[in-house]
Amino acid sequence: MSVLVYIDTLSGSVSKAAMEAAYYGSKIGSTTVVTNGEISSAELEKLGNCGAEKVLVDRSITTNDAGQVSKLITTTAEKTGANTIVTPLDLTGRAVAPRVSAKLKAGLASGVTALPESDGKVKVNVFSGKAFGFVKFNTDKKVIALTPNSLQIEKTGNTAAVEEFSAGVGESTVKVKEVRKQEGDVLLPEAEIVVSAGRGLKGPENWGMVEELAKVLGAATACSRPVADIGWRPHHEHVGQTGLAIRPNLYIAAGISGAIQHLAGVNGSKVIVVINTDPEAPFFKAADYGVVGDAFEVLPKLKEEIEKFKAQN
Amino acid sequence: MKFLVCISKAPDTTTKIEFTDNNTKFKEAGVQYIVNPYDEWYALVRALELKESLGGSVTTITVGPAEDESIIRKALAIGADNAVRVNAEAKDAYFTAFQIAEYAKKGGFDVILTGKETINYNGSQVGGMIAELLDQPFVSLATKLEINGDTATVDSEITGGVEVLEVKTPFVLSAAKGMAEQRIPNMRGIMAARTKPLEIVEAAPCDDLVTFESYTLPEEKTECKYIDPENMAELVNLLHNEAKVI
Numbered sequence A: 001m002s003v004l005v006y007i008d009t010l011s012g013s014v015s016k017a018a019m020e021a022a023y024y025g026s027k028i029g030s031t032t033v034v035t036n037g038e039i040s041s042a043e044l045e046k047l048g049n050c051g052a053e054k055v056l057v058d059r060s061i062t063t064n065d066a067g068q069v070s071k072l073i074t075t076t077a078e079k080t081g082a083n084t085i086v087t088p089l090d091l092t093g094r095a096v097a098p099r100v101s102a103k104l105k106a107g108l109a110s111g112v113t114a115l116p117e118s119d120g121k122v123k124v125n126v127f128s129g130k131a132f133g134f135v136k137f138n139t140d141k142k143v144i145a146l147t148p149n150s151l152q153i154e155k156t157g158n159t160a161a162v163e164e165f166s167a168g169v170g171e172s173t174v175k176v177k178e179v180r181k182q183e184g185d186v187l188l189p190e191a192e193i194v195v196s197a198g199r200g201l202k203g204p205e206n207w208g209m210v211e212e213l214a215k216v217l218g219a220a221t222a223c224s225r226p227v228a229d230i231g232w233r234p235h236h237e238h239v240g241q242t243g244l245a246i247r248p249n250l251y252i253a254a255g256i257s258g259a260i261q262h263l264a265g266v267n268g269s270k271v272i273v274v275i276n277t278d279p280e281a282p283f284f285k286a287a288d289y290g291v292v293g294d295a296f297e298v299l300p301k302l303k304e305e306i307e308k309f310k311a312q313n
Numbered sequence B: 001m002k003f004l005v006c007i008s009k010a011p012d013t014t015t016k017i018e019f020t021d022n023n024t025k026f027k028e029a030g031v032q033y034i035v036n037p038y039d040e041w042y043a044l045v046r047a048l049e050l051k052e053s054l055g056g057s058v059t060t061i062t063v064g065p066a067e068d069e070s071i072i073r074k075a076l077a078i079g080a081d082n083a084v085r086v087n088a089e090a091k092d093a094y095f096t097a098f099q100i101a102e103y104a105k106k107g108g109f110d111v112i113l114t115g116k117e118t119i120n121y122n123g124s125q126v127g128g129m130i131a132e133l134l135d136q137p138f139v140s141l142a143t144k145l146e147i148n149g150d151t152a153t154v155d156s157e158i159t160g161g162v163e164v165l166e167v168k169t170p171f172v173l174s175a176a177k178g179m180a181e182q183r184i185p186n187m188r189g190i191m192a193a194r195t196k197p198l199e200i201v202e203a204a205p206c207d208d209l210v211t212f213e214s215y216t217l218p219e220e221k222t223e224c225k226y227i228d229p230e231n232m233a234e235l236v237n238l239l240h241n242e243a244k245v246i
């Protein structure tokens, strides 16, 4: 079977979510990756390591406008004969996957968390991570939008052949006026470790200890909804049912009570550490490791121990 | 400016999720439904704000059975002018988008707004599909929307930042946090909602492209292991040797 994987590489590099999508594709068929923009061929060749055989890049398309990109995908799928299309459910994937689905009248499974079952059904996140559904496709053509951090990639050691081409998608109907990048930080949706804090931290001036712990762990920072609502932290850090749903390997939550809406966004995490002064805090029920204690003391101590550990390893 | 806002229902966020009929159906018994938060807080309120400053109208559309009328009335109470209900179970995202697109083709709407996602199926699918079916631009995950004449300026979330886009009407947009502040309906709004027009249209024939066959719940967590707050070395040790995450 021939699979086409679309990834957004406008940042100039291949994201972890993109590698996972390429790997997913390679597990179900022979995989071509299609992308656009100015990314170097050397960077794209590395997709071979995740199982992609070939990478097609259209350098004339310089934005991720869903209209243009969905045309790029459908023309390429026609060319390669792919009937399964995979894309990461990152921010571009969210916009592009449904357009491609509607264009091809191909069933879309969004929020996929595992490789297809033997009968072709796929497992997806539903109810904001509170449950999973099994989706059956009623169409021959399929679109799969993969939840980031759902799979462990096995490296192949191969390089992919990179080919430039032009899909001839025409002008974009959306004009990009400005791009504002969030500098430096580890991106929350992709982070393997996340340090998160809530109202228990009392005020924005106390986030230094959260950021410092995150820094020594190479982690991203996150927060509960009220903290973003009062403006202590930026909105893009808000995780939960009405914020970002994340599934890092390690989620450390300090001063967060663990309301059901918060848990919905984080219970896909592999390991959860909860730090809370209240032994009755509901979050402990969802935790793997619990520390009943004051975040103001525990966070700096934990940072110190991590530093010691890092120095030795 | 004519706005069409897609409103769906969602189980209240405190709902305990359970399934019946051999895990093939969501257990509806006792579930309280709300307007999907993204649709209500962001898409609807921003459309109302723009209508208030630019003039025009805000119509809501919902694909769903008669029971959905309570959430439709809530949207009217918040300030929408009129509502449409497509009388059919929203079988899948494509079916839903198809119905909305069919209605929109007749309406001459300048902007169609959806929420970022429904909190039950979380597909982020319907908006992009409507845009494709209408051959209109789609701006996903908008956190800010301004309109000047036939040109809209939109902030849209991208991986690791924000993009400021310019797009001409008509277009479709999905609304994320930041677009607007939640509005609580007042008594006058609630009274007025009772008599606002609610048009019911029958569904156009359309296949569903996918079927949810069954559901499962996440595995229960094992007991939480407690660590002495004075002994963070032990936590680091467990995270490294037992959990193997650092």
Ligand SMILES: Cc1cc2nc3c(=O)[nH]c(=O)nc-3n(C[C@H](O)[C@H](O)[C@H](O)COP(=O)(O)OP(=O)(O)OC[C@H]3O[C@@H](n4cnc5c(N)ncnc54)[C@H](O)[C@@H]3O)c2cc1C
Pocket (backbone or CB within 6 Å): A197, A198, A199, A200, A201, A223, A224, A225, A226, A227, A238, A239, A240, A241, A242, A243, A254, A255, A256, A257, A258, A259, A260, A261, A262, A265, A275, A276, A277, A278, A281, A293, A294, A295, A296, B013, B037
């Ligand atoms: C429709 C709806 C959607 C929602 N969506 C979300 C969502 O997406 N994400 C989300 O997070 N919330 C969401 N909420 C809000 C949610 O219900 C909770 O109110 C919120 O998660 C609580 O945030 P918190 O844990 O930071 O604050 P609190 O509940 O106030 O908890 C603070 C915690 O800090 C602890 N604490 C205090 N001092 C210390 C200290 N010194 N050291 C350690 N611990 C301390 C306290 O014991 C307490 O457990 C939503 C609510 C609704 C109604």
Ligand SMILES: Nc1ncnc2c1ncn2[C@@H]1O[C@H](COP(=O)(O)O)[C@@H](O)[C@H]1O
Pocket (backbone or CB within 6 Å): B005, B006, B007, B008, B009, B036, B038, B039, B043, B061, B062, B063, B064, B090, B093, B096, B113, B114, B115, B116, B117, B118, B121, B122, B123, B124, B125, B126, B127
């Ligand atoms: N049954 C429905 N009726 C009207 N609008 C809907 C319906 N389902 C979803 N939508 C809209 O589409 C958005 C995205 O939904 P989803 O694709 O399910 O994540 C929602 O936020 C709503 O604005």
